[in-house]
Amino acid sequence: MNGPEIHLSLAPELRFFAVPERRRPWTAVVTDGASTLGHVVESLGVPLTEVGRLVVNGEETAVSHVPSAGETVEVHPVVRPQRVPGAPLRFLLDVHLGTLARRMRLLGVDAAYESEDIGDPELAARSAAQRRVLLSRDRGLLRRRELWAGAYVYSDRPDEQLRDVLGRFTPGLAPWTRCTACNGPLEDADKESVWERLQHGTRRTYEVFARCTVCERVYWRGAHHARLEAIVAGAMDEFGDARAALS
Numbered sequence: 001m002n003g004p005e006i007h008l009s010l011a012p013e014l015r016f017f018a019v020p021e022r023r024r025p026w027t028a029v030v031t032d033g034a035s036t037l038g039h040v041v042e043s044l045g046v047p048l049t050e051v052g053r054l055v056v057n058g059e060e061t062a063v064s065h066v067p068s069a070g071e072t073v074e075v076h077p078v079v080r081p082q083r084v085p086g087a088p089l090r091f092l093l094d095v096h097l098g099t100l101a102r103r104m105r106l107l108g109v110d111a112a113y114e115s116e117d118i119g120d121p122e123l124a125a126r127s128a129a130q131r132r133v134l135l136s137r138d139r140g141l142l143r144r145r146e147l148w149a150g151a152y153v154y155s156d157r158p159d160e161q162l163r164d165v166l167g168r169f170t171p172g173l174a175p176w177t178r179c180t181a182c183n184g185p186l187e188d189a190d191k192e193s194v195w196e197r198l199q200h201g202t203r204r205t206y207e208v209f210a211r212c213t214v215c216e217r218v219y220w221r222g223a224h225h226a227r228l229e230a231i232v233a234g235a236m237d238e239f240g241d242a243r244a245a246l247s
Helices: 013-017 037-043 098-106 120-130 158-169 191-197 200-205 225-239 242-246
Strands: 005-010 027-030 051-056 059-061 072-077 091-093 111-112 133-136 149-152 186-189 209-212
Touching: 005 013, 013 072, 027 242, 051 186, 091 098, 091 120, 098 111, 098 158, 098 225, 120 133, 133 158, 149 158
Parallel strands: 005 072, 091 111, 091 133, 133 149
Antiparallel strands: 005 027, 051 059, 051 072, 186 209
16 A cells, blocks of 8 residues: 655755656655655665755754655755764775775875775774764665765766865865875884885985884885875865865
């Protein structure tokens, strides 16, 4: 037996999550009369991590609201920049976002990442245990109830992914302070202390080094530095003052 019918509108930014027939400005949705509004929205394909205000008959409503027949529901996107209360702003990225993780670390953003697939349950549990914002392009993963916080990464291109995350969360940036391999903090290192880890050409050519305090990887301004510097400069120009402007 069919339940009550509601009239629902997804914001333009959210419509691509839904099947084509649900992408109209307004669509009729038949509910079961018991499910919450949050469940109804997710059943349309929209992760709640991407949802901001829910407005029912003109009044803002919680995701726990159970819709009644004839109600009109407006689903709005998350407001950017998005505040994440309750913990230092830290991130956890799924296995498909390795390049994004390294770029975030390059900018000094705390970005945990495993190069092997540890599975959705473990990722969600780690997000909750470490209070990290889980970044993913997997909508199913972002619907897991045990998540502490999450966000859908809208592009499959690393440059656009980085701009998306920095623009959405405005994390504090501190370039060249974090290991891109393991996420540990870097410290300055004199040449003598890292001598045994350097190849002969590097010993002759470079004088300034840093070392990860966790995995002990050694860094210097090598052949790829210009490319990395361009990434850093672009991010700092666009987002370097964003967090200060919000405080």
